[in-house]
Amino acid sequence: MTAETHTLSTDGAEITYDVRPGDGPTLLLIGSPMDAGGFATLASHFPDRKVVTYDPRGISRSKLTGGQTTSTPEQHADDLSRLIDTVGDGPVDVFASSGGAVNGLALVTAHPEQVRTLVAHEPPALPVLPDRENALAAVQGIYDLYQKSGAGPAMVKFILSTSVKGEIPAGWIDQPGPSPEDFGMSSQDDGSRDDILLSQNLISCTHYEPDFAKLRAAATRIVVGVGEESKDELAHRAGEGVAAGLGVEPVTFPSHHGGFLGGEFGQMGDPDNFAAKLREVLEAK
Incomplete structure:
Protein backbone atom coordinates (compact mmCIF):
# COMPACT_ATOMS: atom_id res chain seq x y z
CA MET A 1 0.00 0.00 0.00
CA THR A 2 1.37 3.40 -0.97
CA ALA A 3 0.51 6.03 1.61
CA GLU A 4 -0.73 9.47 0.65
CA THR A 5 0.40 12.21 3.05
CA HIS A 6 -1.81 15.14 4.02
CA THR A 7 -1.92 17.94 6.60
CA LEU A 8 -4.72 19.23 8.77
CA SER A 9 -4.89 22.42 10.84
CA THR A 10 -6.41 21.99 14.30
CA ASP A 11 -6.58 24.18 17.39
CA GLY A 12 -2.93 24.79 18.20
CA ALA A 13 -1.37 22.24 15.87
CA GLU A 14 -0.62 21.34 12.27
CA ILE A 15 -1.27 17.61 11.97
CA THR A 16 0.38 15.40 9.34
CA TYR A 17 -1.31 12.12 8.52
CA ASP A 18 -1.02 9.29 6.01
CA VAL A 19 -3.76 7.37 4.22
CA ARG A 20 -3.23 3.91 2.72
CA PRO A 21 -6.16 3.21 0.36
CA GLY A 22 -8.32 0.14 0.74
CA ASP A 23 -11.89 -0.93 0.10
CA GLY A 24 -12.73 -2.09 3.60
CA PRO A 25 -13.71 -0.13 6.72
CA THR A 26 -11.33 2.62 7.79
CA LEU A 27 -8.80 1.59 10.45
CA LEU A 28 -7.06 4.35 12.38
CA LEU A 29 -3.75 3.37 14.05
CA ILE A 30 -2.62 5.75 16.80
CA GLY A 31 0.18 5.95 19.33
CA SER A 32 1.73 8.57 21.59
CA PRO A 33 4.46 9.64 21.79
CA MET A 34 5.07 7.18 18.94
CA ASP A 35 4.49 8.64 15.50
CA ALA A 36 3.08 7.12 12.32
CA GLY A 37 6.39 5.39 11.52
CA GLY A 38 5.81 2.85 14.28
CA PHE A 39 2.79 1.39 12.48
CA ALA A 40 4.40 0.58 9.13
CA THR A 41 4.50 -3.16 9.76
CA LEU A 42 1.06 -3.38 11.33
CA ALA A 43 -0.52 -1.35 8.51
CA SER A 44 0.92 -3.75 5.94
CA HIS A 45 -1.23 -6.54 7.43
CA PHE A 46 -4.46 -4.73 6.51
CA PRO A 47 -4.29 -4.17 2.72
CA ASP A 48 -8.04 -4.74 2.57
CA ARG A 49 -8.76 -1.69 4.71
CA LYS A 50 -8.27 2.02 4.39
CA VAL A 51 -5.54 2.56 6.99
CA VAL A 52 -4.89 5.99 8.50
CA THR A 53 -1.85 6.82 10.63
CA TYR A 54 -0.72 10.17 11.98
CA ASP A 55 1.92 12.01 13.98
CA PRO A 56 0.37 13.38 17.20
CA ARG A 57 0.64 17.09 17.84
CA GLY A 58 4.17 18.24 18.65
CA ILE A 59 5.69 14.97 17.42
CA SER A 60 7.77 14.42 14.25
CA ARG A 61 5.96 16.07 11.33
CA SER A 62 3.05 17.50 13.37
CA LYS A 63 3.97 20.88 14.79
CA LEU A 64 2.54 22.86 17.68
CA THR A 65 1.35 26.26 16.50
CA GLY A 66 -0.25 27.78 19.59
CA GLY A 67 2.82 28.33 21.76
CA GLN A 68 2.08 25.43 24.13
CA THR A 69 4.80 23.03 25.21
CA THR A 70 2.53 20.37 26.71
CA SER A 71 -0.44 18.43 25.34
CA THR A 72 -3.40 16.76 27.03
CA PRO A 73 -5.37 13.65 26.06
CA GLU A 74 -8.36 15.93 25.45
CA GLN A 75 -6.36 17.98 22.93
CA HIS A 76 -5.16 14.83 21.19
CA ALA A 77 -8.78 13.62 21.14
CA ASP A 78 -9.91 16.83 19.46
CA ASP A 79 -7.19 16.40 16.83
CA LEU A 80 -8.33 12.82 16.22
CA SER A 81 -11.96 13.86 15.96
CA ARG A 82 -11.11 16.43 13.30
CA LEU A 83 -8.93 13.89 11.52
CA ILE A 84 -11.79 11.37 11.39
CA ASP A 85 -14.13 14.05 10.02
CA THR A 86 -11.58 14.99 7.37
CA VAL A 87 -10.85 11.42 6.29
CA GLY A 88 -14.55 10.58 6.24
CA ASP A 89 -16.09 7.10 6.20
CA GLY A 90 -16.94 7.27 9.90
CA PRO A 91 -17.51 5.72 12.29
CA VAL A 92 -14.04 4.17 12.14
CA ASP A 93 -12.23 1.35 13.90
CA VAL A 94 -9.28 2.46 16.05
CA PHE A 95 -6.26 0.52 17.27
CA ALA A 96 -4.53 2.62 19.91
CA SER A 97 -1.24 1.82 21.61
CA SER A 98 0.15 3.08 24.93
CA GLY A 99 -0.39 6.85 25.24
CA GLY A 100 -2.43 6.60 22.07
CA ALA A 101 -4.78 4.28 23.95
CA VAL A 102 -5.28 6.96 26.59
CA ASN A 103 -6.03 9.45 23.80
CA GLY A 104 -8.40 6.91 22.26
CA LEU A 105 -10.35 6.70 25.53
CA ALA A 106 -10.57 10.50 25.58
CA LEU A 107 -11.80 10.43 21.97
CA VAL A 108 -14.60 7.97 22.73
CA THR A 109 -15.53 9.95 25.84
CA ALA A 110 -16.02 13.11 23.79
CA HIS A 111 -17.09 11.69 20.40
CA PRO A 112 -18.42 8.13 20.76
CA GLU A 113 -20.35 8.43 17.51
CA GLN A 114 -17.09 8.59 15.54
CA VAL A 115 -15.67 5.25 16.69
CA ARG A 116 -17.19 1.84 15.96
CA THR A 117 -14.58 -0.22 17.83
CA LEU A 118 -11.68 1.02 19.96
CA VAL A 119 -8.91 -1.44 20.78
CA ALA A 120 -6.97 0.24 23.57
CA HIS A 121 -3.70 -1.66 24.05
CA GLU A 122 -2.05 -1.15 27.45
CA PRO A 123 -3.18 2.43 28.19
CA PRO A 124 -0.91 3.80 30.98
CA ALA A 125 -3.76 5.52 32.85
CA LEU A 126 -2.20 5.12 36.29
CA PRO A 127 -5.09 6.45 38.44
CA VAL A 128 -6.86 3.09 37.91
CA LEU A 129 -4.12 1.20 39.80
CA PRO A 130 -4.46 0.10 43.43
CA ASP A 131 -0.98 1.59 43.98
CA ILE A 203 2.23 13.87 33.21
CA SER A 204 -0.99 14.54 31.29
CA CYS A 205 -1.06 11.02 29.81
CA THR A 206 -0.24 8.97 32.89
CA HIS A 207 -2.44 11.07 35.21
CA TYR A 208 -5.50 10.79 32.95
CA GLU A 209 -8.58 9.47 34.75
CA PRO A 210 -11.01 7.70 32.41
CA ASP A 211 -14.66 8.70 32.69
CA PHE A 212 -15.98 5.16 33.01
CA ALA A 213 -19.63 6.23 33.23
CA LYS A 214 -19.43 7.91 29.82
CA LEU A 215 -17.32 5.13 28.33
CA ARG A 216 -19.73 2.42 29.49
CA ALA A 217 -22.66 4.42 28.09
CA ALA A 218 -21.02 4.91 24.68
CA ALA A 219 -22.22 2.98 21.65
CA THR A 220 -18.56 2.33 20.85
CA ARG A 221 -17.35 -1.21 21.44
CA ILE A 222 -14.25 -0.89 23.62
CA VAL A 223 -11.70 -3.70 23.81
CA VAL A 224 -8.75 -3.41 26.18
CA GLY A 225 -5.62 -5.27 25.12
CA VAL A 226 -2.71 -6.44 27.28
CA GLY A 227 0.53 -8.08 26.25
CA GLU A 228 1.19 -11.76 26.86
CA GLU A 229 4.80 -11.05 27.83
CA SER A 230 4.21 -7.85 29.82
CA LYS A 231 2.17 -9.36 32.65
CA ASP A 232 2.48 -7.47 35.96
CA GLU A 233 4.25 -4.54 34.29
CA LEU A 234 2.93 -1.01 34.75
CA ALA A 235 1.06 -0.50 31.46
CA HIS A 236 -0.28 -4.07 31.51
CA ARG A 237 -1.66 -3.57 35.01
CA ALA A 238 -3.17 -0.24 33.99
CA GLY A 239 -4.83 -1.98 31.05
CA GLU A 240 -6.35 -4.50 33.44
CA GLY A 241 -7.56 -1.64 35.61
CA VAL A 242 -9.20 0.13 32.66
CA ALA A 243 -10.89 -3.12 31.63
CA ALA A 244 -12.22 -3.56 35.16
CA GLY A 245 -13.57 -0.01 35.14
CA LEU A 246 -15.39 -0.76 31.90
CA GLY A 247 -16.72 -4.07 33.21
CA VAL A 248 -15.01 -6.12 30.50
CA GLU A 249 -12.29 -8.75 30.42
CA PRO A 250 -8.96 -7.67 28.90
CA VAL A 251 -7.90 -9.42 25.70
CA THR A 252 -4.39 -10.86 25.62
CA PHE A 253 -2.33 -10.01 22.55
CA PRO A 254 0.89 -11.77 21.51
CA SER A 255 4.23 -10.42 22.68
CA HIS A 256 4.82 -7.30 24.76
CA HIS A 257 3.86 -3.61 25.02
CA GLY A 258 5.06 -3.02 21.46
CA GLY A 259 4.08 -6.43 20.15
CA PHE A 260 3.01 -5.07 16.75
CA LEU A 261 6.46 -3.67 15.98
CA GLY A 262 8.39 -5.28 13.17
CA GLY A 263 11.79 -3.68 13.71
CA GLU A 264 10.63 -0.07 13.92
CA PHE A 265 12.82 1.92 16.31
CA GLY A 266 15.03 -1.17 16.64
CA GLN A 267 12.31 -3.09 18.48
CA MET A 268 10.79 -6.41 17.48
CA GLY A 269 7.52 -7.88 18.65
CA ASP A 270 5.47 -10.61 17.04
CA PRO A 271 3.76 -8.57 14.32
CA ASP A 272 2.29 -11.42 12.27
CA ASN A 273 0.47 -13.00 15.18
CA PHE A 274 -0.35 -9.62 16.71
CA ALA A 275 -2.01 -8.47 13.48
CA ALA A 276 -3.94 -11.75 13.25
CA LYS A 277 -5.25 -11.24 16.79
CA LEU A 278 -6.18 -7.64 16.02
CA ARG A 279 -8.10 -8.73 12.92
CA GLU A 280 -9.92 -11.37 14.96
CA VAL A 281 -10.89 -8.77 17.58
CA LEU A 282 -12.03 -6.20 15.02
CA GLU A 283 -14.15 -8.71 13.15
CA ALA A 284 -15.79 -10.19 16.26
CA LYS A 285 -19.47 -9.44 16.72
Whole structure:
Protein backbone atom coordinates (compact mmCIF):
# COMPACT_ATOMS: atom_id res chain seq x y z
CA MET A 1 0.00 0.00 0.00
CA THR A 2 1.37 3.40 -0.97
CA ALA A 3 0.51 6.03 1.61
CA GLU A 4 -0.73 9.47 0.65
CA THR A 5 0.40 12.21 3.05
CA HIS A 6 -1.81 15.14 4.02
CA THR A 7 -1.92 17.94 6.60
CA LEU A 8 -4.72 19.23 8.77
CA SER A 9 -4.89 22.42 10.84
CA THR A 10 -6.41 21.99 14.30
CA ASP A 11 -6.58 24.18 17.39
CA GLY A 12 -2.93 24.79 18.20
CA ALA A 13 -1.37 22.24 15.87
CA GLU A 14 -0.62 21.34 12.27
CA ILE A 15 -1.27 17.61 11.97
CA THR A 16 0.38 15.40 9.34
CA TYR A 17 -1.31 12.12 8.52
CA ASP A 18 -1.02 9.29 6.01
CA VAL A 19 -3.76 7.37 4.22
CA ARG A 20 -3.23 3.91 2.72
CA PRO A 21 -6.16 3.21 0.36
CA GLY A 22 -8.32 0.14 0.74
CA ASP A 23 -11.89 -0.93 0.10
CA GLY A 24 -12.73 -2.09 3.60
CA PRO A 25 -13.71 -0.13 6.72
CA THR A 26 -11.33 2.62 7.79
CA LEU A 27 -8.80 1.59 10.45
CA LEU A 28 -7.06 4.35 12.38
CA LEU A 29 -3.75 3.37 14.05
CA ILE A 30 -2.62 5.75 16.80
CA GLY A 31 0.18 5.95 19.33
CA SER A 32 1.73 8.57 21.59
CA PRO A 33 4.46 9.64 21.79
CA MET A 34 5.07 7.18 18.94
CA ASP A 35 4.49 8.64 15.50
CA ALA A 36 3.08 7.12 12.32
CA GLY A 37 6.39 5.39 11.52
CA GLY A 38 5.81 2.85 14.28
CA PHE A 39 2.79 1.39 12.48
CA ALA A 40 4.40 0.58 9.13
CA THR A 41 4.50 -3.16 9.76
CA LEU A 42 1.06 -3.38 11.33
CA ALA A 43 -0.52 -1.35 8.51
CA SER A 44 0.92 -3.75 5.94
CA HIS A 45 -1.23 -6.54 7.43
CA PHE A 46 -4.46 -4.73 6.51
CA PRO A 47 -4.29 -4.17 2.72
CA ASP A 48 -8.04 -4.74 2.57
CA ARG A 49 -8.76 -1.69 4.71
CA LYS A 50 -8.27 2.02 4.39
CA VAL A 51 -5.54 2.56 6.99
CA VAL A 52 -4.89 5.99 8.50
CA THR A 53 -1.85 6.82 10.63
CA TYR A 54 -0.72 10.17 11.98
CA ASP A 55 1.92 12.01 13.98
CA PRO A 56 0.37 13.38 17.20
CA ARG A 57 0.64 17.09 17.84
CA GLY A 58 4.17 18.24 18.65
CA ILE A 59 5.69 14.97 17.42
CA SER A 60 7.77 14.42 14.25
CA ARG A 61 5.96 16.07 11.33
CA SER A 62 3.05 17.50 13.37
CA LYS A 63 3.97 20.88 14.79
CA LEU A 64 2.54 22.86 17.68
CA THR A 65 1.35 26.26 16.50
CA GLY A 66 -0.25 27.78 19.59
CA GLY A 67 2.82 28.33 21.76
CA GLN A 68 2.08 25.43 24.13
CA THR A 69 4.80 23.03 25.21
CA THR A 70 2.53 20.37 26.71
CA SER A 71 -0.44 18.43 25.34
CA THR A 72 -3.40 16.76 27.03
CA PRO A 73 -5.37 13.65 26.06
CA GLU A 74 -8.36 15.93 25.45
CA GLN A 75 -6.36 17.98 22.93
CA HIS A 76 -5.16 14.83 21.19
CA ALA A 77 -8.78 13.62 21.14
CA ASP A 78 -9.91 16.83 19.46
CA ASP A 79 -7.19 16.40 16.83
CA LEU A 80 -8.33 12.82 16.22
CA SER A 81 -11.96 13.86 15.96
CA ARG A 82 -11.11 16.43 13.30
CA LEU A 83 -8.93 13.89 11.52
CA ILE A 84 -11.79 11.37 11.39
CA ASP A 85 -14.13 14.05 10.02
CA THR A 86 -11.58 14.99 7.37
CA VAL A 87 -10.85 11.42 6.29
CA GLY A 88 -14.55 10.58 6.24
CA ASP A 89 -16.09 7.10 6.20
CA GLY A 90 -16.94 7.27 9.90
CA PRO A 91 -17.51 5.72 12.29
CA VAL A 92 -14.04 4.17 12.14
CA ASP A 93 -12.23 1.35 13.90
CA VAL A 94 -9.28 2.46 16.05
CA PHE A 95 -6.26 0.52 17.27
CA ALA A 96 -4.53 2.62 19.91
CA SER A 97 -1.24 1.82 21.61
CA SER A 98 0.15 3.08 24.93
CA GLY A 99 -0.39 6.85 25.24
CA GLY A 100 -2.43 6.60 22.07
CA ALA A 101 -4.78 4.28 23.95
CA VAL A 102 -5.28 6.96 26.59
CA ASN A 103 -6.03 9.45 23.80
CA GLY A 104 -8.40 6.91 22.26
CA LEU A 105 -10.35 6.70 25.53
CA ALA A 106 -10.57 10.50 25.58
CA LEU A 107 -11.80 10.43 21.97
CA VAL A 108 -14.60 7.97 22.73
CA THR A 109 -15.53 9.95 25.84
CA ALA A 110 -16.02 13.11 23.79
CA HIS A 111 -17.09 11.69 20.40
CA PRO A 112 -18.42 8.13 20.76
CA GLU A 113 -20.35 8.43 17.51
CA GLN A 114 -17.09 8.59 15.54
CA VAL A 115 -15.67 5.25 16.69
CA ARG A 116 -17.19 1.84 15.96
CA THR A 117 -14.58 -0.22 17.83
CA LEU A 118 -11.68 1.02 19.96
CA VAL A 119 -8.91 -1.44 20.78
CA ALA A 120 -6.97 0.24 23.57
CA HIS A 121 -3.70 -1.66 24.05
CA GLU A 122 -2.05 -1.15 27.45
CA PRO A 123 -3.18 2.43 28.19
CA PRO A 124 -0.91 3.80 30.98
CA ALA A 125 -3.76 5.52 32.85
CA LEU A 126 -2.20 5.12 36.29
CA PRO A 127 -5.09 6.45 38.44
CA VAL A 128 -6.86 3.09 37.91
CA LEU A 129 -4.12 1.20 39.80
CA PRO A 130 -4.46 0.10 43.43
CA ASP A 131 -0.98 1.59 43.98
CA ARG A 132 -1.92 4.80 42.18
CA GLU A 133 -0.30 7.14 44.71
CA ASN A 134 3.09 5.45 44.46
CA ALA A 135 2.83 5.05 40.67
CA LEU A 136 1.88 8.68 40.10
CA ALA A 137 4.61 9.83 42.49
CA ALA A 138 7.15 7.78 40.53
CA VAL A 139 6.13 9.42 37.25
CA GLN A 140 6.16 12.88 38.84
CA GLY A 141 9.62 12.06 40.15
CA ILE A 142 10.79 11.14 36.63
CA TYR A 143 9.47 14.46 35.32
CA ASP A 144 11.13 16.39 38.15
CA LEU A 145 14.41 14.55 37.57
CA TYR A 146 14.26 15.49 33.90
CA GLN A 147 13.75 19.15 34.77
CA LYS A 148 16.63 19.00 37.25
CA SER A 149 19.20 16.79 35.54
CA GLY A 150 18.23 16.30 31.89
CA ALA A 151 17.24 13.43 29.67
CA GLY A 152 19.80 10.73 30.52
CA PRO A 153 19.05 10.20 34.22
CA ALA A 154 15.30 10.64 33.69
CA MET A 155 15.13 8.21 30.77
CA VAL A 156 16.89 5.53 32.83
CA LYS A 157 14.23 5.88 35.51
CA PHE A 158 11.48 5.81 32.91
CA ILE A 159 12.81 2.60 31.36
CA LEU A 160 13.11 0.99 34.78
CA SER A 161 9.58 2.05 35.74
CA THR A 162 8.06 0.34 32.70
CA SER A 163 9.59 -3.01 33.65
CA VAL A 164 8.77 -3.09 37.37
CA LYS A 165 6.85 -6.27 38.12
CA GLY A 166 3.96 -5.70 40.49
CA GLU A 167 3.10 -2.66 42.54
CA ILE A 168 5.39 0.36 42.66
CA PRO A 169 6.89 0.71 46.16
CA ALA A 170 6.83 4.00 48.05
CA GLY A 171 9.95 6.07 47.44
CA TRP A 172 10.79 4.12 44.30
CA ILE A 173 12.19 7.19 42.50
CA ASP A 174 14.89 7.59 45.17
CA GLN A 175 16.18 4.04 44.93
CA PRO A 176 19.71 3.78 43.46
CA GLY A 177 20.05 2.29 40.01
CA PRO A 178 22.22 2.05 36.92
CA SER A 179 23.76 5.05 35.22
CA PRO A 180 22.74 6.42 31.82
CA GLU A 181 26.01 5.07 30.42
CA ASP A 182 24.85 1.55 31.29
CA PHE A 183 22.01 2.15 28.80
CA GLY A 184 24.22 3.73 26.15
CA MET A 185 23.15 7.25 27.09
CA SER A 186 25.02 10.27 28.44
CA SER A 187 24.80 11.66 31.95
CA GLN A 188 25.63 15.11 30.63
CA ASP A 189 22.81 17.64 30.69
CA ASP A 190 22.62 19.52 27.37
CA GLY A 191 20.20 22.04 28.85
CA SER A 192 17.25 21.17 26.61
CA ARG A 193 13.86 20.39 28.14
CA ASP A 194 11.80 19.64 25.05
CA ASP A 195 11.85 15.84 25.03
CA ILE A 196 8.47 14.66 23.72
CA LEU A 197 8.17 11.72 26.12
CA LEU A 198 9.63 13.27 29.25
CA SER A 199 8.14 16.73 28.91
CA GLN A 200 5.21 17.17 26.55
CA ASN A 201 2.96 14.20 27.39
CA LEU A 202 4.33 12.36 30.42
CA ILE A 203 2.23 13.87 33.21
CA SER A 204 -0.99 14.54 31.29
CA CYS A 205 -1.06 11.02 29.81
CA THR A 206 -0.24 8.97 32.89
CA HIS A 207 -2.44 11.07 35.21
CA TYR A 208 -5.50 10.79 32.95
CA GLU A 209 -8.58 9.47 34.75
CA PRO A 210 -11.01 7.70 32.41
CA ASP A 211 -14.66 8.70 32.69
CA PHE A 212 -15.98 5.16 33.01
CA ALA A 213 -19.63 6.23 33.23
CA LYS A 214 -19.43 7.91 29.82
CA LEU A 215 -17.32 5.13 28.33
CA ARG A 216 -19.73 2.42 29.49
CA ALA A 217 -22.66 4.42 28.09
CA ALA A 218 -21.02 4.91 24.68
CA ALA A 219 -22.22 2.98 21.65
CA THR A 220 -18.56 2.33 20.85
CA ARG A 221 -17.35 -1.21 21.44
CA ILE A 222 -14.25 -0.89 23.62
CA VAL A 223 -11.70 -3.70 23.81
CA VAL A 224 -8.75 -3.41 26.18
CA GLY A 225 -5.62 -5.27 25.12
CA VAL A 226 -2.71 -6.44 27.28
CA GLY A 227 0.53 -8.08 26.25
CA GLU A 228 1.19 -11.76 26.86
CA GLU A 229 4.80 -11.05 27.83
CA SER A 230 4.21 -7.85 29.82
CA LYS A 231 2.17 -9.36 32.65
CA ASP A 232 2.48 -7.47 35.96
CA GLU A 233 4.25 -4.54 34.29
CA LEU A 234 2.93 -1.01 34.75
CA ALA A 235 1.06 -0.50 31.46
CA HIS A 236 -0.28 -4.07 31.51
CA ARG A 237 -1.66 -3.57 35.01
CA ALA A 238 -3.17 -0.24 33.99
CA GLY A 239 -4.83 -1.98 31.05
CA GLU A 240 -6.35 -4.50 33.44
CA GLY A 241 -7.56 -1.64 35.61
CA VAL A 242 -9.20 0.13 32.66
CA ALA A 243 -10.89 -3.12 31.63
CA ALA A 244 -12.22 -3.56 35.16
CA GLY A 245 -13.57 -0.01 35.14
CA LEU A 246 -15.39 -0.76 31.90
CA GLY A 247 -16.72 -4.07 33.21
CA VAL A 248 -15.01 -6.12 30.50
CA GLU A 249 -12.29 -8.75 30.42
CA PRO A 250 -8.96 -7.67 28.90
CA VAL A 251 -7.90 -9.42 25.70
CA THR A 252 -4.39 -10.86 25.62
CA PHE A 253 -2.33 -10.01 22.55
CA PRO A 254 0.89 -11.77 21.51
CA SER A 255 4.23 -10.42 22.68
CA HIS A 256 4.82 -7.30 24.76
CA HIS A 257 3.86 -3.61 25.02
CA GLY A 258 5.06 -3.02 21.46
CA GLY A 259 4.08 -6.43 20.15
CA PHE A 260 3.01 -5.07 16.75
CA LEU A 261 6.46 -3.67 15.98
CA GLY A 262 8.39 -5.28 13.17
CA GLY A 263 11.79 -3.68 13.71
CA GLU A 264 10.63 -0.07 13.92
CA PHE A 265 12.82 1.92 16.31
CA GLY A 266 15.03 -1.17 16.64
CA GLN A 267 12.31 -3.09 18.48
CA MET A 268 10.79 -6.41 17.48
CA GLY A 269 7.52 -7.88 18.65
CA ASP A 270 5.47 -10.61 17.04
CA PRO A 271 3.76 -8.57 14.32
CA ASP A 272 2.29 -11.42 12.27
CA ASN A 273 0.47 -13.00 15.18
CA PHE A 274 -0.35 -9.62 16.71
CA ALA A 275 -2.01 -8.47 13.48
CA ALA A 276 -3.94 -11.75 13.25
CA LYS A 277 -5.25 -11.24 16.79
CA LEU A 278 -6.18 -7.64 16.02
CA ARG A 279 -8.10 -8.73 12.92
CA GLU A 280 -9.92 -11.37 14.96
CA VAL A 281 -10.89 -8.77 17.58
CA LEU A 282 -12.03 -6.20 15.02
CA GLU A 283 -14.15 -8.71 13.15
CA ALA A 284 -15.79 -10.19 16.26
CA LYS A 285 -19.47 -9.44 16.72
